[in-house]
Amino acid sequence: MSGQTEMSAREVILARIREALRTPAPLPHGLSADSQPQESQPHQRTAVTTSGASTAGITGTHTPSGLPTLTVLPEEVARPWLPDGGETPAERLQLLVENLGKLRAIVQRVPDLTAASDYLFTIARERDWQRVAWHPHPLVEPLLAGVPCATYRVDAADFDKNALESCDAGITSCEALVAQTGSILVSSATSGGRALSILPHVHVVVAACDQIVATLADALHSAQARHDGHLPSMLSFITGPSRTGDIERILVLGAHGPKELILILVG
Amino acid sequence: MIVNDSPAPSVGHAAATPQPSPRMAKKRFLHDAAEHVRDTGHRAFVRKALSGYYASRDLQKARFRDWEHARDAASLAKWSAVNRLDELLPRFVAAFEANGGQVHWARDAEEARKIVLDLVLAVRAKAIIKSKCMTSEEIHLNAALEADGYGVVESDLGEFIQQLRGEPPYHFVFPCMHVRRDEISDLFGKHLGTAPTDSPEELTMIARRHMRRLYVDADVGITGANFLVAETGQISITENEGNARLTAALPRVHIAISGIEKVVEHLDDLAVLLPMLATAGAGQPMTCYNTLYAGPRRPGEADGPEEMHLVLLDNSRTAILADPEQRDSLHCIRCGACLNVCPIFKNVGGFTYGTTYQGPIGSVITPHLRGLADWNHLSAASSLCGACTDACPVRIDIAHHLLHNRRNAARTAPNAWERMGHRLFAMVARRPWLFGLGGAIFRRTLPLLKALRPPLLRDWLASRDLPAAPRQSFRRQWDRRQPQQPAAPREGRA
Numbered sequence: 001m002s003g004q005t006e007m008s009a010r011e012v013i014l015a016r017i018r019e020a021l022r023t024p025a026p027l028p029h030g031l032s033a034d035s036q037p038q039e040s041q042p043h044q045r046t047a048v049t050t051s052g053a054s055t056a057g058i059t060g061t062h063t064p065s066g067l068p069t070l071t072v073l074p075e076e077v078a079r080p081w082l083p084d085g086g087e088t089p090a091e092r093l094q095l096l097v098e099n100l101g102k103l104r105a106i107v108q109r110v111p112d113l114t115a116a117s118d119y120l121f122t123i124a125r126e127r128d129w130q131r132v133a134w135h136p137h138p139l140v141e142p143l144l145a146g147v148p149c150a151t152y153r154v155d156a157a158d159f160d161k162n163a164l165e166s167c168d169a170g171i172t173s174c175e176a177l178v179a180q181t182g183s184i185l186v187s188s189a190t191s192g193g194r195a196l197s198i199l200p201h202v203h204v205v206v207a208a209c210d211q212i213v214a215t216l217a218d219a220l221h222s223a224q225a226r227h228d229g230h231l232p233s234m235l236s237f238i239t240g241p242s243r244t245g246d247i248e249r250i251l252v253l254g255a256h257g258p259k260e261l262i263l264i265l266v267g
Numbered sequence: 268m269i270v271n272d273s274p275a276p277s278v279g280h281a282a283a284t285p286q287p288s289p290r291m292a293k294k295r296f297l298h299d300a301a302e303h304v305r306d307t308g309h310r311a312f313v314r315k316a317l318s319g320y321y322a323s324r325d326l327q328k329a330r331f332r333d334w335e336h337a338r339d340a341a342s343l344a345k346w347s348a349v350n351r352l353d354e355l356l357p358r359f360v361a362a363f364e365a366n367g368g369q370v371h372w373a374r375d376a377e378e379a380r381k382i383v384l385d386l387v388l389a390v391r392a393k394a395i396i397k398s399k400c401m402t403s404e405e406i407h408l409n410a411a412l413e414a415d416g417y418g419v420v421e422s423d424l425g426e427f428i429q430q431l432r433g434e435p436p437y438h439f440v441f442p443c444m445h446v447r448r449d450e451i452s453d454l455f456g457k458h459l460g461t462a463p464t465d466s467p468e469e470l471t472m473i474a475r476r477h478m479r480r481l482y483v484d485a486d487v488g489i490t491g492a493n494f495l496v497a498e499t500g501q502i503s504i505t506e507n508e509g510n511a512r513l514t515a516a517l518p519r520v521h522i523a524i525s526g527i528e529k530v531v532e533h534l535d536d537l538a539v540l541l542p543m544l545a546t547a548g549a550g551q552p553m554t555c556y557n558t559l560y561a562g563p564r565r566p567g568e569a570d571g572p573e574e575m576h577l578v579l580l581d582n583s584r585t586a587i588l589a590d591p592e593q594r595d596s597l598h599c600i601r602c603g604a605c606l607n608v609c610p611i612f613k614n615v616g617g618f619t620y621g622t623t624y625q626g627p628i629g630s631v632i633t634p635h636l637r638g639l640a641d642w643n644h645l646s647a648a649s650s651l652c653g654a655c656t657d658a659c660p661v662r663i664d665i666a667h668h669l670l671h672n673r674r675n676a677a678r679t680a681p682n683a684w685e686r687m688g689h690r691l692f693a694m695v696a697r698r699p700w701l702f703g704l705g706g707a708i709f710r711r712t713l714p715l716l717k718a719l720r721p722p723l724l725r726d727w728l729a730s731r732d733l734p735a736a737p738r739q740s741f742r743r744q745w746d747r748r749q750p751q752q753p754a755a756p757r758e759g760r761a
Contacts, residue, residue, distance in 0.1 A: 009372035013581045018353045020589035028342040028662055075535035078340035081333035154569045161483050161517055181552045193569030194516035198509050217538035233565045236558040242509040243555055246425035247448055247467040249316040257509020
């Protein structure tokens with residue numbers, strides 16, 4: 001593969017795109033611009049409103065090409081229309097627990113890390129785990145002291161995928177919990193890399209109650225803030241245990257990822 | 268709804284060849300459609316499989332505080348990205364490269380295949396694992412990899428079943444929705460040597476056990492991409508099974524293949540698009556795993572690939588972009604909702620289309636990808652009921668695009684018989700006396716026509732009957748039913 005051909009493919013495709021976009025397309029079906037662009041004032045603000053008159057409009061600014069550029073993000077506009085994420089911490093907690101229940105995840109609330117450790121001991125016994133994998137984290141490490149089985153510590157310096165594959169469960173922390181959808185946001189930086197939360201048959205997440213946020217956007221913002229704009233190489237919204245409906249559209253849990261998702265909520 | 272107790276007859280495999288020779292496409296479509304429409308077992312099976320989807324989709328839609336307005340926002344997010352692709356695609360590429368990813372540009376399918384083949388050669392791949400990727404179906408990647416001697420395994424359960432069956436996906440979201448569990452049990456018995464079972468759960472576990480070692484042993488993982496985020500240089504992958512997560516976690520090299528139209532501007536756009544994709548596509552609040560990848564493993568991260576490559580595919584997408592009227596068909600997020608509600612899809616089935624992308628959206632875009640002259644018949648296979656337009660979470664007006672395709676086809680290759688027919692009808696319809704005369708003749712000769720079955724009526728009568736002709740014309744009957752009103756001027760009767 002020569003660099004020369006790649007440069008040319010890139011140039012050809014970008015030239016095709018520029019050429020194609022010389023003719024503007026109408027606004028999406030159901031949306032209309034309040035006013036047409038005026039050539040003398042190319043940057044005139046123009047409101048692009050949705051079909052519902054009573055709702056907040058989507059405002060845009062016309063660029064010289066005559067297209068409205070959005071001055072408000074679609075997410076900000078859509079926020080009141082998306083599923084509810086709860087106003088207060090109590091509402092968010094309730095929504096999260098409800099949604100996770102519907103997804104067939106297991107949620108266990110515990111007052112402190114000692115109780116969390118006891119709970120982990122119990123489920124490890126019940127399920128007869130031989131080996132659990134974990135990663136160093138202030139919420140995870142204290143729970144490992146008492147587990148009644150072998151442990152495998154996932155480490156950047158010495159990662160062994162075969163060792164991880166033989167583990168019954170993976171124990172991780174998370175970035176945030178989303179009340180709106182019951183999603184758990186994990187990342188390669190705060191959940192022991194990419195495989196720990198997906199390869200073992202059971203995924204146990206340990207999180208603090210103050211990690212609950214209302215919406216998917218809030219969860220993304222919290223990750224951006226935590227990593228100061230340098231997002232980890234993987235961010236994943238986990239919404240329930242792995243599932244498939246590929247055989248006659250009948251739901252089966254545990255297709256390739258964890259069959260069980262257990263959230264230990266501390267505080 | 269008919270409960271499907273008896274096993275559905277198997278679907279004709281002849282229809283499954285990925286790319287019929289173009290001139291044959293229409294003939295084959297008509298033949299396969301007729302065959303599938305008669306196969307009531309198959310139709311009942313597909314309907315039953317979809318019935319659960321309708322219920323869960325409605326349940327999830329109801330969780331939105333305003334689904335219709337959320338569609339507006341989703342449509343706007345895609346519209347503003349596609350219409351600024353000249354600015355956003357280079358921005359995405361710069362950000363993705365800053366994250367350590369490598370970008371490869373492919374003008375067409377052949378170039379894309381060559382890029383992937385060169386990459387797997389360069390890393391001396393021994394085993395390749397793949398997660399669901401419709402662009403790879405579009406470029407017929409598996410066949411190319413196998414021709415070069417590489418073993419490649421589809422890890423998505425539905426795609427794995429289709430790979431073992433030697434068939435392309437039946438539906439681009441539900442690849443094997445037409446296959447019965449006993450057929451899957453036989454298939455696994457034949458290829459994997461497993462004992463027969465009629466439990467979907469046990470069948471799923473067979474695939475799970477089979478695939479686990481393959482994830483660990485593969486040195487290359489190939490995935491698709493659902494969104495490319497310009498602002499952050501991440502690619503977003505949506506899935507339920509966890510196979511894409513494993514594919515992008517364990518092998519040494521990750522290759523993603525994506526159409527150039529998948530760009531969105533902001534990370535936050537996904538907070539709107541992801542739940543809508545899941546709700547419209549599968550009746551879920553979110554699919555199980557929605558994952559953003561920003562390049563290969565970083566220093567300090569435990570695992571992940573050493574290299575991450577992204578193949579950006581044009582393959583006629585810029586031709587759709589150049590058509591302002593149908594540009595919004597590039598907004599498609601491949602949720603499959605339009606297939607699930609389409610009366611044509613439900614009756615003719617996925618294979619009849621003979622395309623990578625089936626159903627209404629496939630009928631809109633395939634003529635752009637493979638030529639209008641040979642693929643415009645797909646746009647005629649529509650009842651124009653508009654169910655696809657109503658179902659689309661990003662508000663693509665699919666039903667009208669089907670009409671646009673019909674119009675464009677009529678303009679580029681007019682059908683002389685059709686034009687003559689329309690002219691004749693216009694001439695008759697403009698003259699009330701002639702119209703009345705025609706009606707009178709038709710009413711009297713209808714029994715004779717039904718008996719003679721002339722060519723134009725034969726196809727219609729093959730599966731339908733005509734009611735007996737009324738004794739009087741509609742206009743006569745109308746006049747007789749009007750209450751007697753002296754001197755009321757009648758308008759518009761002509």
